[in-house]
Amino acid sequence: MNFKELGISEDIINTLKKNGITSPTEIQNKSIREILNGKDIIGEAQTGTGKTLAFLLPIFEKISTSSKDVQCLIITPTRELAIQITEEATKLKEGKDIGVLAMYGGKDVGSQVKKLSGNIHMIIATPGRLLDHIKRKTVDLKKLKTIVIDEADQMLLMGFRNEIDLVMKERPKKVQTLCFSATMDSSVKKLAYRYMNEPAVISVKKEEVTLDKIKQEVVETVDRLKREALCTVLDEDNPFMAIIFCRTKRRADELEVVMHRRGYNCKVIHSDIPQNKRERIIKSFRDADIQYLIATDVASRGLDISGVSHIYNYDIPEKVETYIHRIGRTGRAGEEGYTCLFVDPKDLRLLGEIEKEIKFAIPRRNVE
Template sequence: MSFQDLGLSDAVVHGVQRMGYVDPSPIQLQAIPVILSGKDLIASAQTGTGKTAAFGLPILSKLDSPQEFPRCLILEPTRELAMQVETAFRDFSRFMHLEIALLFGGVGYGKQKDTLLKGCDVVAATPGRLLDHIEQRTINLSKLEILVLDEVDRMLDMGFLPDVRRIVEKCPKERQTLLFSATVPEEIGRLASWCLRDPEKIEIGARRSPAETVTHALYPVAASQKFDLLIALLKRTEFESVLIFCRTKEGADRIARKLKTENHSVAVLHSNRTQQERIDALEGFKDGRYEVMVATDIAARGIDIAGVSHVINYDVPQHPEDYVHRIGRTGRAQSIGDAFTIMTAEELPHVKDIERFIDQKITRQKLEDFDYVFSAIFNEDSVAAALKGAKGVRTHKGMRFGASRKRR
């Protein structure tokens, strides 16, 4: 089925064709007819499935002529995602005469107020800045027809759901509401029950296949040597830019500080950074001022960084989908990329889950001339047996492997 067959307006189809889109993705095939019908929708879909076009194309088809007040509001958790949506809507509507506004924090209000005063049809916004405009009465939502809550699981992680509820309360009750989230835990389910009316439900499975242009390597090491191995990898690798993933914000800050002492130029990206710090980190990484970016999964989702030559998982992701998402930051557009994962004994179960998920065995590697200390991880069978037979046996630093320590 083509985009034309889905019932989109001629202007939108023309825009899609100009952008080089050929066949609709699975979520587009399912979501576009639902949205065109005017029904509410809750869709579970990962980033990278064509989600923005899935809601953008039918929305633009419904907004066929410009009006004075916003008729569509799209809420995004971060500035970067809001910018991506605004750019996509401009591209999709290039043969229309609609005005798109972009509202996010960390910058002045002047240009945003001017845009709103002139009139706009679509607003892409982050929750905090939108609430500011609502309180200052610089935006009028009384004519709103369509509300899109995007990346809601991420908004939950970042603590934005109270703000989202406040915004929904300011919207007309007679509206179409579309909710998109990679996962739908109980709290998001309650939000959906509150703000959606008899929604259609769509679930698109997570992408399981990493790009074929990415080379994977797994580096087993004792927990005490993780950082030393990271430094050795960086010294022996010819890289243009490296994105390092840590599991926690505290871990990301700690690794960034230690990398700076090794004379690496480092940017940090996580949800505790201010808006201006995030802007500086992203722009500095893109223009080459920072050769390394240390990030968490939540902060890095949805950002668009071209030309990342290497991804290093300092911590093995606990969810297999996150592994695919992390390494998807390299090897884009047929470029060659490398994905290194540093693994300790405790992380072996997560690695096994990842390998089952991607249906691929990741090659184990050892660095030549690196002064390894003994670790049970070099015998994965014994580690697996220890994990299976030592349930609940933990030390304050994690699971105890290998020979038992002598009491003194």
């Protein structure tokens, strides 16, 4: 996709060209449209992947110059990073009447206060200096449209958790929140989810899925007999920890009811389940207190759980990448993994596409 297709305007595209940028990186491709659509984002991306422009470009598209209010706040752990982002933003605002202010320690507070009395649409700040201005009442965040927490992992490492909490108390109720981090461990996710509404999880770390460590099988059945076939397979395998993927929330709920009734130790996660409950379920699964996690693809995004020995594709995924992504959750760190895909006659075309892509005819498993 090019920048125009992602929704970036011609004048910004021309500015990018002047700076030698002609096509979007992977994180930009995945994030820009989501951000333009107002979605909250958790982005996992290393430095050097183009993540700064991934959030700056759509934010610039959304800033209204007819308003004098601060519309965007970017919080960053170090003044070096604040300076770097400010430089990128300054290049982008060429020819636009957009006020950008860098706010970090070591810079004269008085001059910052003076600038704040003018038209400032975007603030790029370190947490300490930002809180200083909030206490002085020299900055007003009540009309914010977007908040970016950049390098969230570094922020937590440097002990800025309380500062972030205090800053977030100042934001309006309806605000788009974007959280970017090089690593997405549980503490970063906890921080992000605390302030977000159904965020899209975007990761550009190349997934190393070693298919030769994963034994793949297919069970051919019909939809009305699928539950029976699944239960037979589960009884035969008795896996240590397994994820069962369903296509829809409704099918996931129905499957959980049936499995629960039959005595399986299982829980379901999907986007209709409240975030705090989802986190509790995932923690229990991580701790191996739950044997079977029934999930939809959306709810399982960003799930990285060690110890998953088996993946069951109760429903075939629509895309080959989704199949590879699902089965790549087993066979990690050199361990052997197993995956079983249940197909109805109508799924055979999709199965053919998967086999063609992975260059492998998946063996059939007979279920009595």
